[in-house]
Amino acid sequence: MKMKRSIYAAAAAGAVALSLSACGGTTASSGSTASGGSSADTANMPTVKLMVGGIDKQIYLPYQLAQQLGYYQKYGVKVELSTEQQGGVGAEDAMASGQVDMAGAWYIHTVDFQSKGKNVINLVQLSGAPGERIMCSPKANVHTGADLKGKTVGVTDLGSGTDELTQFIASKAGLSKNDYHTIAVGAGATAIAAIQRGSADCVMTTQPTVGALESKNLAVPAIDLATADGAKAALGGTLPSAGLLAQADWVKSHEDAAQKVVDALVDTMHWISTHSAADIADKLPQSYVQNATISKDQYVKALDQDKAQFLPDGIMPAGGPTTIFEEEKTIGVDTSKIKVSDTFTQKYAQAALKLEGYTASSTPAGDNG
Numbered sequence: 001m002k003m004k005r006s007i008y009a010a011a012a013a014g015a016v017a018l019s020l021s022a023c024g025g026t027t028a029s030s031g032s033t034a035s036g037g038s039s040a041d042t043a044n045m046p047t048v049k050l051m052v053g054g055i056d057k058q059i060y061l062p063y064q065l066a067q068q069l070g071y072y073q074k075y076g077v078k079v080e081l082s083t084e085q086q087g088g089v090g091a092e093d094a095m096a097s098g099q100v101d102m103a104g105a106w107y108i109h110t111v112d113f114q115s116k117g118k119n120v121i122n123l124v125q126l127s128g129a130p131g132e133r134i135m136c137s138p139k140a141n142v143h144t145g146a147d148l149k150g151k152t153v154g155v156t157d158l159g160s161g162t163d164e165l166t167q168f169i170a171s172k173a174g175l176s177k178n179d180y181h182t183i184a185v186g187a188g189a190t191a192i193a194a195i196q197r198g199s200a201d202c203v204m205t206t207q208p209t210v211g212a213l214e215s216k217n218l219a220v221p222a223i224d225l226a227t228a229d230g231a232k233a234a235l236g237g238t239l240p241s242a243g244l245l246a247q248a249d250w251v252k253s254h255e256d257a258a259q260k261v262v263d264a265l266v267d268t269m270h271w272i273s274t275h276s277a278a279d280i281a282d283k284l285p286q287s288y289v290q291n292a293t294i295s296k297d298q299y300v301k302a303l304d305q306d307k308a309q310f311l312p313d314g315i316m317p318a319g320g321p322t323t324i325f326e327e328e329k330t331i332g333v334d335t336s337k338i339k340v341s342d343t344f345t346q347k348y349a350q351a352a353l354k355l356e357g358y359t360a361s362s363t364p365a366g367d368n369g
Contacts, residue, residue: 045078046254046256047079048077048101048254048257048258048261049080050079050082050101050103050104051084051100052081052084052104053083053090053103053105054084055081055082055083056287057207058208059127059130062242062268062310063104064081064284065268066265068283069268069271071264071265072260072261075261076260077264092105092113095120095246101246104243104245105245106242106243107125107316107320108324110122110245110343110344111328111333112328114338115328115334115338119247119249120245120246121248121343121344121345122343122344123243123244123245123258123345124244124348125240125242125243125311125314125317125320126314127240127243127309128231128240128309128310128320129231129238129241130165130239131226131241131306131309132162132206133210133224133226134153134222134223135205135214136220137202137218140202142222145169145173145223145234146173147222148166148169148173148175149175151202152182153201154191154199154204155182155183156186156204157184158182162204164331168235168331172235183200185200187205188209189293191203192212196216196218202219203219207299207303208293208294208302209293210226211294211302212294225239226309227308227309228308228309229308236323237319238319238320238323240317240321244265258348259348259352262314262349262352263355266314266356266358267352267356269311269312270358272307273361277300277303278300278304280307312361313349313358313359314352315349315350315353315364315365316349316365321344321365322340325338
């Protein structure tokens with residue numbers, strides 16, 4: 001599944017426009033020091049290259065937040081963060097091809113890669129929902145998946161994650177791909193434009209584009225996948241999305257570095273669960289939370305609304321992988337030779353919880369999902 005995402009950089013201001021494509025516009029420095037960081041000697045730390053499928057997007061905020069909090073350094077690893085670029089290789093593909101060591105991307109990619117013989121695994125799960133909403137023009141009168149019949153739905157790109165997720169939602173409502181039409185609208189400004197000019201009745205997108213569409217009175221939420229409860233209502237189960245992906249062979253030869261990155265992310269997830277949306281926004285780079293697309297108040301409001309998508313412990317939730325495998329089968333991926341237990345591991349997150357003295361707050365997925 002390719003989450004093709006776009007970036008819209010505000011050239012004059014040098015600020016990242018928070019397009020809701022899952023890509024950002026800046027590369028975060030691995031050497032940044034922030035509150036919570038230790039004074040460890042970074043020269044002796046292992047270095048990990050991590051590309052995120054949209055570093056300025058709310059659904060992927062934990063990767064940058066860990067940097068801002070100083071948690072990578074705290075746990076003894078230098079993380080060089082980067083983000084997908086418009087028209088460039090996706091984060092998960094960059095990882096699978098060895099351009100970077102790890103990818104901040106959706107868990108479902110592990111199933112896609114393994115179906116093609118590429119042993120990619122998920123090391124820690126950051127969200128239990130994709131953070132997506134199908135936003136529709138009020139004139140479209142869409143309230144359920146069944147209402148998509150005869151409508152034009154804008155997705156990030158044809159064949160992208162949003163395209164496949166739309167197919168899954170429609171299938172759950174008894175529709176086939178022939179019952180509705182999909183077009184590629186990108187995200188952020190281009191997704192907004194598609195609704196504005198009427199070329200799409202609906203678009204699947206995330207925050208902060210959702211908030212921008214609502215503030216402009218262009219679209220209303222029709223189908224909510226922004227939280228675990230929303231995903232369960234629309235799809236019948238939790239849909240684990242943002243996670244940390246790596247090639248299994250790389251992990252085996254870099255066990256210590258992999259564990260340290262997970263340690264930092266698990267601590268970040270705990271921090272998110274114990275702090276407000278405003279606290280989180282204050283820690284993120286200014287360009288992520290306030291720019292031409294959205295005000296800081298709107299960003300905080302959107303995050304407060306969708307914060308429940310984030311898992312507080314990094315543990316893959318029970319039932320989540322089963323829903324993902326169901327989605328993959330629905331869109332035609334052959335999963336017959338893939339073991340659910342081979343697509344993710346809980347051991348790194350569990351070790352991090354033990355190290356940090358935290359308790360898992362969710363029921364973990366086992367071998368059968």
